[in-house]
Amino acid sequence: MNQKQPQIKRREFSQSSAIQLDGFSPLLMRVFAHRGITDQSQLDYRLSNLCSPATMLGVKKAGEILASSIEKGERILIVGDFDADGATSSALATHALQAMGAQSIEYLVPNRFDYGYGLTPEIVDVAAEKNPDVIVTVDNGISSVEGVERANSLGIRVVVTDHHLPGNTLPNAQAIVNPNQPGCNFPGKSLAGVGVIFYVLSQVRSLLDQNSWFERQRIEKPNMANYLDLVALGTVADVVTLDDQNRLLVHQGLQRMRAGRVRPGIRALFDVSKRSIESAIASDIGFGVAPRINAAGRLDDMSLGIRCLLAENYDQARELASELNDLNQDRRAIESSMQQEALKSLAELKNLHEDEQPWGMCLFNEQWHQGVIGILASRIKDQFHRPVIAFAQSDSSDEIKGSARSIAGIHIRDALDAVATSNPGLIEKFGGHAMAAGLTIQKHLFSEFCAAFDSEIRRVAQQENFTAQIFSDGELTPEEFNLENAHQLRNAGPWGQNFPEPTFDGEFLLLTQRLVGEKHLKMTVAPASDAQTVIDAIAFNVNLQCWPDPNVRRIRAAYQLDVNEFRGKESVQLRIEFLQALE
CATH class of the missing domain: 2.40.50.460 (OB fold (Dihydrolipoamide Acetyltransferase, E2P))
Incomplete structure (x- = not known):
């Protein structure tokens, strides 16, 4: 396929919109104006400027359930996602609830290859073996309608904390906390999963404090700011929009990292990725630390990443971080091989006229690794600047699983929804957001799906979408x-x-x-x-x-x-x- 040269487009702003910022050079003031900064307060990253948890729909109910569970000594089980956001969310919930006096707190991260995404009925059955009173989902759960029903039937209460876009039907959970659910007026719609659970835990701590729980139990009231290293890591790793609230959270977390107020696991991950934590910036997390945590979920078991983040001393953390580093090396080798195979298959299309080339690209190889197809789709998307779905064989011989990545101007989840609506039965299940999504289809329908997906992208896209800027x-x-x-x-x-x-x-x-x-x-x-x-x-x-x-x-x-x-x-x-x- 032909690869077009990117176009360089200079940002513009009205001189009247530029503001005078204390302590910043004219160059940096220009940069901030290009990013829509219109008020000095948008760059004020003091913790006092965090939004109140009370404005988040469901947080009061979730806080009451968890505070009551702690006071009663009930068993709480955290069910996380298998990426860095899920890992940091699980570690944060485990750390903080233990510090608040929870007597029984465990975590469970589904193996992506065995159980798929979210709180599925199968995961609930695995969770039930631990006999929990309450399940708390972190970075997942908003689409787990069947899984929550299964938990309800077993008498297990479920608190959903998530940030992904909800579907038409919400799960029947005891509480749902998601800034993107209908009726939620919380202004920070771009929180990562770790940001959502941070707000929930802040509410739990506040309620316990009001009940004099910490005084009665003679335990120190935890300072929630001490968990912002985890919040920063998960927020950057999940590549969510850095709006005012997220920048504040990340800034505060980075400040703590640089000052040495950081848990051993994060310090060890900086060390194995050869990044200086004393001068840490967001890109050190995004390109150094996060890929090593994600490698565990892609190739093995994300519990390895969580154990690293929960490690109580540096020696233990460094050993676990080294294992994650080895997994990341394996991931790179697998990715490189898959990318070469993908590019070889695409080379056959180079002689086609531009209109004959696919607008929506689908790739499939039975030998590809399920855990790496998302990265492969992203790499191919970057090279050809078109929406890409890479498929791999699932554990079922009849099904293949796809990971989709999109470009500016094309909402990939909406595109899949349109394909599913126009072609009943073609997609078994899907989910995601504007730039990334996942789906499952029957293997024998691959060619039919490719045609339907390409047709939908041609319907919603323009040729200019395919020139990177x-x-x-x-x-x-x-x-x-x-x-x-x-x-x-x-x-x-x-x-x-x-x-x-x-x-x-x-x-x-x-x-x-x-x-x-x-x-x-x-x-x-x-x-x-x-x-x-x-x-x-x-x-x-x-x-x-x-x-x-x-x-x-x-x-x-x-x-x-x-x-x-x-x-x-x-x-x-x-x-x-x-x-x-x-x-």
């Missing part, structure tokens, strides 16, 4: 390539989903170039307008068929202004996101 904050002057700006940009986050790290673009003279680490291009460049300002630059995972090229003397690049530290010395470095040869 890189949004730039403009061009830097030669004087702006300095360490002060680099540090300020780095530390002004947290940057992340829908609040992206500042990116700039411009033309440069390419002075030197060489490969490092087999697939990364190390360069020295100079702004086209000032050959005397020499700057280090690096482009990761370059196309080795194009680079290095000794004939190229001039480039256009989109980049981030970063700080490089080598042997104790700091210097400015450009991290190249997009690289185009000009001459």
Whole structure:
């Protein structure tokens, strides 16, 4: 298939909307204006600015149930999802409820290959073996209608805490806490699952405090701020929108990490990923720590990740983190092999006319790993900038499971809903949100599904959707390539989903170039307008068929202004996101 060059689009804003921010340079004020910051308060990340839990629908009822369970000494079972958000949510609930005096608290994370997603009836039956009085779902449950009914029939109360979009029917749980459920007026609609359970636990602590529980039990009232390292980790890992509330939560968590107020498991994960926790930023979590936790859920059992986060000392945590690191290495090898196979199959389409190429891409290989198809779909989507669904064989010989990833402008869950509505029986089950989804279909219906999916994408998409856009904050002057700006940009986050790290673009003279680490291009460049300002630059995972090229003397690049530290010395470095040869 043909891969189009991305387009660089410079962000625009009205000068009248720019605000004066104390302590920030004109460059950073421009960056914030591009991200819709209109008031200094949006960058005030003090904990006092957190929304009140009371505004979240269902949180009062959930708090009452859990506070009562603690006081009665009932058995509480946490049922989490099998990703980093689910792991941090499970660890947070376990830690905090124990600190509040819960006498019996356990967690259960379904094996994704045996039981699928959420609180299924089968998982409830496994949970029932532990004889819980209350099941608390974290980062799942809003679609678990049948599972909650099964729990009800066994006399087990269920508290659902989730952040995923609800379907038309809500489960008949004792309490549901989800900022996206109908009737919830909580302003932070983008909370991750770990953020939702954080608010629930804050309510539990408040109710117990009102009942003088901590005084009567002679236990120290837990400070909920001490759990914000877990909240930050899960929020960044789940790639939720970093709105005002989420930025506050992540900022506070990162501050605690840098100050050393962090649990041993997170410190060990930073160490094995070779990231400095003393200078931690959100991207260290997103690209270093989170993939190692997620590897457990993808290849093995997420309980390994939870045990790491719950470890009481560093030696124990480091051993578990090393196991997670090994799993991540295995995941990378599996992913690389799968990606090569996928690209080989797609090469057969390169001779087709553009209109004949699929608008919605479906890939299937019986040998592919179920736990890695989501990453594969994301990688192929990034290369071809089209919605992609990668399928793998399920444990049932008749079924295959798909993981979908989408692009801006195409809501993938809505697309699957439309396919299911127009083709009854074609999709057995599906769920997800705008950019990612999962589904199950019958293997013999794969070709029929591919056609139906492609047809739906053609109905809702335009050709321009398939050209990637890189949004730039403009061009830097030669004087702006300095360490002060680099540090300020780095530390002004947290940057992340829908609040992206500042990116700039411009033309440069390419002075030197060489490969490092087999697939990364190390360069020295100079702004086209000032050959005397020499700057280090690096482009990761370059196309080795194009680079290095000794004939190229001039480039256009989109980049981030970063700080490089080598042997104790700091210097400015450009991290190249997009690289185009000009001459």
